[in-house]
Structures are given as structure tokens and as C-alpha cells.
Amino acid sequence: MTVPAFDVVFVGGSAFTAGWEDSRPWGVGVRDGRIAAVGSEDRLRADADGATRVVDLAGGLLVPAFHDAHAHPVTGGVELLQCDLSGAATAEECLSLIAAYAAAHPDEEWIVGGGWTMSHFPGGLPAAAAIDRILPDRPVALQNRDHHGMWVNGEALRRAGVTPATPDPADGRIERHVDGSPSGVLHEGAMRLIEAVIPETRPELVLAGLRRAQAEFFAQGIVGWADAWVGRMPGVGDILDTYVAALEQGVLRARVTAALWWERSRGIEQLADLAAQRERIAALGRSEVLRADAIKIMVDGVAENFTAAMSRPYLDGCGHPTTNAGMTFLAPAALAEAAIAADAAGFHLHFHALGDRAVTLALDALEAARARNGHGPRRHQLAHLQVVQPDDVPRFAALGVAANLQMLWGAVDEQLAELTFPFLEPELVARHYPFRDLRDAGAALAAGSDWPVSTADPLEAIRVGATRASAGAVADPRLDPRQAIDLASAFAAYTAGSAAINGHGAQSGRLRVGMRADLAVLDGDPFVLGAESLDGICVAQTWADGAIVHGEVD
Numbered sequence: 001m002t003v004p005a006f007d008v009v010f011v012g013g014s015a016f017t018a019g020w021e022d023s024r025p026w027g028v029g030v031r032d033g034r035i036a037a038v039g040s041e042d043r044l045r046a047d048a049d050g051a052t053r054v055v056d057l058a059g060g061l062l063v064p065a066f067h068d069a070h071a072h073p074v075t076g077g078v079e080l081l082q083c084d085l086s087g088a089a090t091a092e093e094c095l096s097l098i099a100a101y102a103a104a105h106p107d108e109e110w111i112v113g114g115g116w117t118m119s120h121f122p123g124g125l126p127a128a129a130a131i132d133r134i135l136p137d138r139p140v141a142l143q144n145r146d147h148h149g150m151w152v153n154g155e156a157l158r159r160a161g162v163t164p165a166t167p168d169p170a171d172g173r174i175e176r177h178v179d180g181s182p183s184g185v186l187h188e189g190a191m192r193l194i195e196a197v198i199p200e201t202r203p204e205l206v207l208a209g210l211r212r213a214q215a216e217f218f219a220q221g222i223v224g225w226a227d228a229w230v231g232r233m234p235g236v237g238d239i240l241d242t243y244v245a246a247l248e249q250g251v252l253r254a255r256v257t258a259a260l261w262w263e264r265s266r267g268i269e270q271l272a273d274l275a276a277q278r279e280r281i282a283a284l285g286r287s288e289v290l291r292a293d294a295i296k297i298m299v300d301g302v303a304e305n306f307t308a309a310m311s312r313p314y315l316d317g318c319g320h321p322t323t324n325a326g327m328t329f330l331a332p333a334a335l336a337e338a339a340i341a342a343d344a345a346g347f348h349l350h351f352h353a354l355g356d357r358a359v360t361l362a363l364d365a366l367e368a369a370r371a372r373n374g375h376g377p378r379r380h381q382l383a384h385l386q387v388v389q390p391d392d393v394p395r396f397a398a399l400g401v402a403a404n405l406q407m408l409w410g411a412v413d414e415q416l417a418e419l420t421f422p423f424l425e426p427e428l429v430a431r432h433y434p435f436r437d438l439r440d441a442g443a444a445l446a447a448g449s450d451w452p453v454s455t456a457d458p459l460e461a462i463r464v465g466a467t468r469a470s471a472g473a474v475a476d477p478r479l480d481p482r483q484a485i486d487l488a489s490a491f492a493a494y495t496a497g498s499a500a501i502n503g504h505g506a507q508s509g510r511l512r513v514g515m516r517a518d519l520a521v522l523d524g525d526p527f528v529l530g531a532e533s534l535d536g537i538c539v540a541q542t543w544a545d546g547a548i549v550h551g552e553v554d
Contacts, residue, residue, distance in 0.1 A: 005049035007031050008517075008546060011041040013057025014525050017511035018496035021488050023061055023527035030517040033546035038511050055541070055553060061525040063491060064509050065223040065518040065542055066458040067255070067498035069404050070350075070383045070448030072147070072229055073217065074239050077209030078201060079452055080216075083113030083142060086452065091120045091130070098142070099134045110198055111135065112235065114143035115452065116151060118304055119414035125175055126151045128184030141194050146453045148302045150191045157182050160194045169193070171264065171329050173307075187305045188327070195234030206242050207251070213451075214254050218550040220457050221520030221539035224255030226448065226502050228296050228350060228383070231261035240277060240292065247290050253544060255289060255518075257502040259296035259350045264329045268341040275345060288516075291503055294348040294379070297338060298329050300358035303386060304419040308355035310387065312425045319422075326355050332364065339365035340372045348379040348503070350404075356387040356431065363395045370399055379501050381446060384409075387424075387431045388438070397442035402501045404446045405435055405493060407465030408454050410483070412476035421478060429478060435465060436483045445485075445493035446501040458494045459522070463534040465490040471535040487531055517546035 006029040014023040015038070029037035029044045037044060048054065079086075083101040088094040094116050102111050118124035131140050131153035139156035143149065157163075164180040172190030175183045186194060217225065232238045240260075246252035258281070260274045274295060281292040301307025306314045309326040316322050330338065342349055343366075351362040362382050382396075383404035396403050410433040421429050439445055447465075449456045460471070468475040468484045475481035499509025508518045521541040526533050541551030 004031060006036060006044065006047055006052050008053045008055060009044045009048050010055045010057055010062050010519070010521070011044055013060045013062060014527070015062045015511055016488070016491060016527060017064055018492035018509070023525055027057070028062060028511055028519065030546045033517055035511060035513055035515050035517050038513060053553065055521070057521060058523070059525070060540065061522040061527070062511075063520050063522065064495040064499075064511055065520045065544065066221050066494045067502050067504065067509060068217065068222050068225040068448045068451070068456065068458075069381070069446040069498040069501050070228045070406070071225045071451045071456065073213035073225060073227060073451065074206060074210050074242055075229070075233065075236060076452030077211070077213030077216070078206055078236065079114050080212055081205060081209055083111050084115055085113065085142060086115030086145065088116060088120070091126065094120065094126070095130060095134060098131060098140065102135055102138060109138070111138060111140040112142065112198060114145070114147065116142060116144050117415070118144055118149070119418050124304055124419045125183065125185050128153045128157065128182070131184075141198060143191070146302055146304070148307065149185055149187045149305055150194060151185055152194055153184065156194055160197050162193050166193070171327065173305075188301050188307055192234065198235045201236050203237060203242070203245075206236055207245055210242055210246055211251055214252070217254060217456055218542045219539065221522075221542050222254075222456065222458065223518045223542065223544045223549070224499065224502055224504055224508060226257040226259055226294065226350065228259050228352075228450075229261050230258035230292065230296070240281070243290055244281070244284070247284065247286060252289055253549060255502070255504050255508065256291070257294055258290065258292040259294040260292055262295050262297045262338065264298065267334070268337060271341055271345055274347070278347070288504070288507065293346070293503065294350050295342050296350045296352070297335070298352045299335065299362050300326055300328050300353065300355050302354055303424070304415055306423065308386065309357040309361070310355040310424070310428060311357045311360075311389065312428060314423045315425065317422075325357065328358060328361060332361055335361055336365040336368040339369040343369035343376070343378060343380075344373050349381070351382045352384060353382045354384040354386045356389045356392070356428065359385060359388050359392055363392055363399065363401065366399050366401055367395070375400060379503060381501050383448065385438075386433060387428050388434050389431065390437075393434060393437045393443070394441045396438060396444075402444040402446050402497070403438045404448055404501065405465070406450050406454070406461070407435065407447055407490060408449065408461040409433060410435060410468055410479060411464045411470045411473065412479055413470070430480065432479050434483050435485050439485050439489055444497060444501070445489065446497040447490070447493040448498065459534045459537060459539070462487070462490040462494060463531055466531040487527060517543055519543040521551070
């Protein structure tokens with residue numbers, strides 16, 4: 001029987017997939033949207049004909065397209081269309097961007113958006129008065145880049161009724177002047193005080209945000225992601241509805257796993273609602289594009305605002321211990337109860353666990369679920385893992401829990417150097433981002449960006465994962481350079497590892513015959529040129545199901 005010719009062949013470079021230690025001088029043949037062959041150029045050309053599209057890799061590298069295991073594409077895309085401060089390099093630039101946006105949008109009642117960097121402001125805390133000087137009469141509410149804090153002006157505080165007498169909520173904090181009056185930043189659950197009075201974003205703008213985010217991700221070689229907060233969000237509406245609309249309109253082409261939001265103000269009775277959402281999406285019959293079989297549980301906050309749950313108290317500005325060891329949003333018993341019930345209901349659990357105490361509590365909860373329910377085919381994971389105790393490292397493999405790494409964070413930046421390290425005990429600093437320990441202990445590795453908290457670019461993240469240094473820098477000894485992982489492990493985490501934890505591992509994430517032709521073409525081979533070469537390597541093309549979604553073909 002004659003074998004049909006390939007629709008597309010990728011030749012003239014090298015290839016890499018999970019399970020290989022290095023790149024190989026091979027290419028890939030694609031037929032009917034699937035990988036039909038992986039091998040030498042001579043073999044591939046033998047099964048090509050005049051109708052076969054030949055993609056010349058030009059010495060570059062062909063890899064499975066990336067999957068992001070933890071991102072916020074809808075809200076990130078919407079922010080790009082609002083008052084976007086992510087490009088500001090200083091506090092003054094933030095204020096200039098706010099003024100320019102307000103002038104360009106005179107009919108918008110509220111100025112909303114985000115992306116400002118804490119390290120641009122003294123103590124990480126901008127002031128309401130700074131915005132008041134340029135916009136005293138229009139309310140302004142801008143989340144910082146990690147989305148755990150919000151900068152507001154006096155008018156926003158007034159409309160929300162936040163006064164010196166307003167108490168801090170149990171799950172958040174209002175920054176205050178010495179006299180107790182709000183100074184202009186609200187952390188964690190305190191942001192809800194403002195969000196409650198912000199008008200909801202128009203659905204068409206939310207859908208436009210998703211389309212913008214999808215284009216951004218395709219340009220980075222990413223064809224799939226886990227959206228780590230799906231549900232009704234303040235000011236945005238129900239994100240799951242946005243995904244359904246995009247699917248029904250033929251707009252959604254990426255592979256999306258929706259992690260349904262666990263409301264910490266409710267108990268396990270919410271599982272019925274979440275199961276209904278899961279079944280609603282399953283009934284659409286498009287699980288290769290959209291699934292909603294995961295639950296996101298926030299265990300703690302972030303270290304730079306002292307809400308990440310640590311095993312030791314934070315230090316004050318003089319290096320003395322305080323009484324604050326961070327916060328957990330669920331009591332240990334409630335966390336375990338949620339994990340047991342959600343696991344029994346067939347959900348895959350996705351925990352935000354940043355501080356070492358949060359990591360321990362999340363692992364304890366999953367251990368309780370395993371003890372009660374047994375080891376089922378669940379894709380449980382812990383994301384962020386900024387500080388991990390040595391005794392917890394082997395528990396990931398023992399419990400079958402994936403380590404969801406934000407590799408880009410494994411290099412020292414201003415936020416770590418100025419707003420985190422000085423306020424932690426040395427032993428906690430030493431346990432930052434133990435990527436290699438987790439890998440060597442047998443943990444399944446996945447990788448995500450947490451975009452728009454940080455860039456979605458997998459190549460930047462892989463560079464840091466393999467070197468513990470950002471572009472043009474050397475590894476800082478405060479972040480143990482021995483915790484770097486090899487390029488093969490880093491690429492595998494961002495492809496096969498993330499595809500698997502997102503529920504698409506049987507169809508995407510590897511160069512394997514029969515799998516979907518989800519591919520990324522890089523214009524250089526870092527396995528030949530070295531990890532540092534990733535500073536200059538770009539994604540030239542991205543393919544999904546054998547069709548190009550980013551870049552051009554001759």
C-alpha cells in the first residue's frame with residue numbers, strides 16, 4: 001500500500017524532545033495534523049512529493065510547542081488593553097503612563113489596569129497622593145505585577161468607603177499612615193474592598209483580551225496553558241463564560257485547562273457547583289481545546305508583602321524577628337477537607353504554595369487525600385515553590401505530586417534583593433527555588449510563567465532554569481547556583497511536563513508519531529550554542545495541529 005506523502009516536513013536543522021539528553025540532527029514529517037515521522041532528513045524527503053511544504057529550519061531547533069502550566073491569560077490580556085504599566089522602568093514612568101491613559105480615555109469612569117513593579121517604590125509601596133496630584137477626581141485602581149496588591153488613589157478609597165476606621169480583612173491588609181489612614185496600597189483580600197465598587201468590564205473587551213493573550217502566547221511558541229484562576233472575577237465577570245464564547249465563535253485555538261477557583265469563604269459544598277461547571281464544559285465535546293477538570297486553591301500569599309506562609313517569622317527592617325510568619329487562606333483542617341473531597345470527586349488540584357509552611361500544608365492535605373481515597377489518576381500539583389524545606393522535597397515523588405516551576409524566578413532581581421531577602425532568615429533564603437533537588441528526588445516537573453506576573457517567554461525561563469542567571473548576568477550566590485537544571489530537563493518541563501499536568505500529555509508535548517503536530521521552530525540550537533545563547537534565540541514559527549499560528553513560511 002502506498003503511504004501518502006507528508007503535508008509538511010521540517011528539515012535542515014536539529015530536533016529535541018523529552019527523553020533525549022541532547023538535540024539530534026533530525027526533522028519531522030507531518031500528515032493530517034499529526035506527527036507522521038521523526039528521523040533523518042533523507043528519510044523525510046523520501047516520503048515528500050511536490051505538494052509537500054518544506055520548512056527549512058536553517059540550522060535552528062524544532063521542539064514540541066510549549067505548554068504553560070500556570071498563567072492568567074484572560075486577565076493579562078485585558079490589562080494590556082487597559083492602563084498597562086508593565087513597561088514602566090521607574091515610578092515616574094508609571095505616573096506618566098497613568099496620566100497619558102487617562103487623557104486618552106476621558107470617558108472611562110475608572111482608570112483600571114496594572115503591571116507596576118514594587119521595587120520601583122520605597123518599601124514597595126506607592127502612595128495614593130502620587131496619583132492624586134495628577135488625577136484627583138477620577139478613581140484609579142491598579143494591581144501590581146504579582147496581582148497580590150493594588151495601588152489606588154484617594155477617590156477610589158472614598159468611593160469604596162475605606163477609611164481609618166475600616167478594619168483589615170482576615171485575608172488581607174490595608175497599608176496605612178501613622179495616623180491609621182489608608183496610604184494607597186491594599187494587599188490580598190483587602191483588594192476586594194475596592195473591586196466591589198469597580199464597574200464590570202464589558203464582555204467584548206474581556207474576549208478581546210483573551211484573543212490578545214492567545215496571540216502573545218503563540219508568538220512565544222506556546223500552544224496550551226492552564227488558566228490558574230477561572231470563575232467569577234471582580235470586575236471581569238465569569239472567565240469560563242469567556243472561554244466558552246471564544247470556543248463557540250471559533251476564536252479559541254490554544255489548548256486550555258481551566259483551573260476552577262476555590263472560594264475560601266465557602267466549604268466543600270461548593271464542589272457541586274464546580275462539578276456542574278466541569279460537566280458543562282465536558283458536554284461541549286472539545287476537550288482537546290477546553291477542559292475544566294482542575295481546581296485552584298490558594299494556600300498563601302507572596303513574600304514581598306509578607307503574606308507568604310513561612311516556617312519562621314519575617315524580619316523587620318533592622319533584621320529582628322517579628323510576630324508575622326505570613327498567612328494561610330485556609331486552616332489546615334479545612335485545606336485537608338477540601339483536598340480529600342475534591343480528589344474524591346475526580347478533580348485535579350492546583351495549589352498556590354509559595355512559602356515553605358504553605359508547601360508543607362499543601363503536601364499534608366494531599367497526603368490526607370491519598371490516605372483516604374487511594375492513589376487515583378489525578379494530576380495534582382504545587383505551583384511557585386519559592387521556599388521548600390528539605391524534608392518536603394522527596395514527598396512530591398512519593399505522593400505523585402508535580403512541581404510546577406516558575407523557572408524565571410530562579411534568578412536574583414530587585415524585588416528579591418530589596419523586598420524579600422532582607423526580611424527572611426538566612427536558612428529560608430538558602431532554600432529558594434530548589435529546582436535541582438526536586439528533579440533529583442524524582443518529582444515530575446512542569447513549568448509555567450504566571451503571566452502577566454512575569455514574561456510568558458519560555459526561552460527566558462529556560463535560560464534561568466539552566467543557569468540561575470538572567471540575560472547578561474551571572475548567577476548570584478544568594479540563589480544557590482547548584483540548583484540549576486540541565487537544558488534537557490528544562491525543555492522537557494516546559495513541553496512534555498506541562499502538557500501532561502494540563503491533561504494533554506497523550507496528544508501534545510512530544511515529538512512522537514501519532515501525536516498532534518504542535519511544534520515550535522527556534523532560530524538557533526541552545527544545545528549546540530549553550531544555554532546563554534537563549535538570550536538571542538527567538539521563536540520563528542509556532543504550529544498547532546499541523547497549521548501555522550505564528551510566523552511565516554516561504
